[in-house]
Amino acid sequence: LAKTTQPISMDSYEGQEVNITCSHNNIATNDYITWYQQFPSQGPRFIIQGYKTKVTNEVASLFIPADRKSSTLSLPRVSLSDTAVYYCLVGEEYNQGGKLIFGQGTELSVKP
Amino acid sequence: GAGVSQSPSNKVTEKGKDVELRCDPISGHTALYWYRQSLGQGLEFLIYFQGNSAPDKSGLPSDRFSAERTGGSVSTLTIQRTQQEDSAVYLCARLRGAGANVLTFGAGSRLTVL
Numbered sequence: 001l002a003k004t005t006q007p008i009s010m011d012s013y014e015g016q017e018v019n020i021t022c023s024h025n026n027i028a029t030n031d032y033i034t035w036y037q038q039f040p041s042q043g044p045r046f047i048i049q050g051y052k053t054k055v056t057n058e059v060a061s062l063f064i065p066a067d068r069k070s071s072t073l074s075l076p077r078v079s080l081s082d083t084a085v086y087y088c089l090v091g092e093e094y095n096q097g098g099k100l101i102f103g104q105g106t107e108l109s110v111k112p
Numbered sequence: 113g114a115g116v117s118q119s120p121s122n123k124v125t126e127k128g129k130d131v132e133l134r135c136d137p138i139s140g141h142t143a144l145y146w147y148r149q150s151l152g153q154g155l156e157f158l159i160y161f162q163g164n165s166a167p168d169k170s171g172l173p174s175d176r177f178s179a180e181r182t183g184g185s186v187s188t189l190t191i192q193r194t195q196q197e198d199s200a201v202y203l204c205a206r207l208r209g210a211g212a213n214v215l216t217f218g219a220g221s222r223l224t225v226l
Binding site for chain 2: 032034036042043044045046049085087089091098099100101102103104105
């Protein structure tokens with residue numbers, strides 16, 4: 001199982017771009033990288049997923065280098081409502097699930 | 113879209129009592145996961161089901177914890193002889209069909225053991 005390491009916390013200001021990097025040195029060939037966002041008193045929700053290179057959706061971008069040993073979640077122009085905990089998850093086989101272990105997450109605090 | 117329903121949303125119990133937490137993945141017939149989240153902490157993996165089978169039970173904290181799933185759908189997490197350290201939010205998630213390992217979480221069951 002690929003273990004993930006993220007910064008415990010990050011601070012930012014409204015309007016800035018925030019980049020959160022996750023390390024997963026022993027990622028396997030079949031593993032995908034998925035990021036989740038969790039607000040207080042809610043379950044985590046899916047943000048973005050990728051396998052390699054760059055993925056972009058309406059919420060964020062995900063950058064994955066060629067060796068796939070790390071990934072960076074990029075949040076453009078954050079607002080106060082982006083204050084949350086962000087989790088990086090490296091998972092096994094497509095649609096098979098397996099034992100999905102979350103890292104400790106990064107608590108992002110966005111200030112006015 | 114299909115979500116995950118958990119009940120009860122809040123449960124307060126006395127130390128030593130048994131509790132049952134329920135998860136309904138609504139769309140059914142998909143992998144189902146249980147996690148525990150203590151106050152201010154991350155997500156602790158407990159158990160997952162493929163169909164009605166749990167391939168890996170090593171995440172369960174002790175033998176007071178058990179889980180079952182019937183009909184490939186609803187799952188119940190049972191905690192016997194609850195202790196104060198069991199107080200946490202218990203989250204259930206189903207594996208969403210599109211994409212690898214995309215989990216859809218329920219709102220959780222908040223357990224408080226007095």
